[in-house]
Amino acid sequence: MTSHATNPRAWLGLLLIAVALIALPFALSMAGTAWVRIANLALLYVLLALGLNIVVGFAGLLDLGYIAFYAVGAYVYALLASPHFGLHLPFWIILPIGALLAALCGVVLGTPTLKLRGDYLAIVTLGFGEIIRIVLNNLSQPINLTNGPQGLARIDAFQLGPVHFAKRDVIFGIEITGPMKYYWLLLLLLMATLVLVVRLQNSRIGRAWEAIREDEIAARAMGIHTTAIKLLAFAIGASIGGLAGGVFAAVQGFVSPESFVLVESVMVVAMVVLGGMGNIPGVVFGALLLALVPELLRYSVEPLQQWMFGRAVVAPEVLRMLIFGFALVLVMRWRPAGLIPTLIRTRMVAQPSSTK
Numbered sequence: 014m015t016s017h018a019t020n021p022r023a024w025l026g027l028l029l030i031a032v033a034l035i036a037l038p039f040a041l042s043m044a045g046t047a048w049v050r051i052a053n054l055a056l057l058y059v060l061l062a063l064g065l066n067i068v069v070g071f072a073g074l075l076d077l078g079y080i081a082f083y084a085v086g087a088y089v090y091a092l093l094a095s096p097h098f099g100l101h102l103p104f105w106i107i108l109p110i111g112a113l114l115a116a117l118c119g120v121v122l123g124t125p126t127l128k129l130r131g132d133y134l135a136i137v138t139l140g141f142g143e144i145i146r147i148v149l150n151n152l153s154q155p156i157n158l159t160n161g162p163q164g165l166a167r168i169d170a171f172q173l174g175p176v177h178f179a180k181r182d183v184i185f186g187i188e189i190t191g192p193m194k195y196y197w198l199l200l201l202l203l204m205a206t207l208v209l210v211v212r213l214q215n216s217r218i219g220r221a222w223e224a225i226r227e228d229e230i231a232a233r234a235m236g237i238h239t240t241a242i243k244l245l246a247f248a249i250g251a252s253i254g255g256l257a258g259g260v261f262a263a264v265q266g267f268v269s270p271e272s273f274v275l276v277e278s279v280m281v282v283a284m285v286v287l288g289g290m291g292n293i294p295g296v297v298f299g300a301l302l303l304a305l306v307p308e309l310l311r312y313s314v315e316p317l318q319q320w321m322f323g324r325a326v327v328a329p330e331v332l333r334m335l336i337f338g339f340a341l342v343l344v345m346r347w348r349p350a351g352l353i354p355t356l357i358r359t360r361m362v363a364q365p366s367s368t369k
């Protein structure tokens with residue numbers, strides 16, 4: 014009786030959240046189009062965090078080169094939808110190609126690292142991410158494939174029939190900008206990815222990942238094909254990163270190797286760890302927090318200094334990163350399992366203190 018009574022309330026709550034998310038770009042646009050673009054970037058980071066959570070949170074494989082798959086998806090879209098090769102394929106063809114190539118790169122990375130764990134695996138994946146960036150930076154000679162450090166510009170925006178994502182439209186007197194269209198598209202992709210990730214977590218594959226994360230030897234003894242399951246985690250996580258990379262290239266209209274540096278990989282790992290490894294709501298919250306709070310600090314640090322000292326004493330970017338790093342240290346000190354951890358993760362973190 015209680016579950017039947019609470020169902021309408023739950024559906025009403027979901028409906029209100031959906032309406033709020035759909036209407037959010039209109040509220041943000043009142044403060045400027047830049048805030049809609051920031052929201053788009055935050056949604057991209059959520060996609061990246063969900064993809065990395067499959068590898069790190071579900072399977073327990075520490076990956077510090079995840080941004081490489083993001084780069085693969087971005088460059089695939091840029092090469093197939095720009096004047097660089099004269100190809101202007103539609104986005105609904107390029108995005109699956111980018112996701113598949115990123116998944117292939119995930120398998121290529123996962124195959125030689127199957128027997129590595131912990132720090133050794135982290136070092137190899139970190140090297141893989143740097144290799145991809147360096148290759149993209151140098152593939153301008155003897156054949157210009159990536160245009161080297163200059164990057165690729167004039168990348169096509171998404172277009173679906175008469176709807177062009179780079180142009181403004183007026184519908185029933187309401188102005189719809191390009192960033193708003195990308196926001197709604199990213200929201201749809203995020204919802205689809207959330208459904209996929211939740212289904213995977215509750216499936217036999219998800220339980221196999223959890224078994225490998227807790228004890229790989231015991232998982233193998235139970236009959237789990239650990240090789241295939243770990244490669245599957247790398248491939249699925251990488252494909253989500255490749256998909257996000259393709260959307261990033263279209264939103265920005267420009268990509269270069271400098272967009273895929275090591276700091277970006279560390280940022281995505283921090284989102285997963287901060288939110289709570291393996292916990293999907295926690296990962297989403299951690300990604301939104303680390304994507305939005307630095308931007309809020311960027312816009313507030315300089316005016317605050319002007320008000321307090323009459324001038325900018327410390328550069329906003331430097332102070333922003335100092336505050337950001339200090340906040341992370343505090344969170345890791347007082348919430349080592351993450352802001353919204355799983356029950357298993359909480360027990361693992363609390364175990365050393367309980368044995369003393």
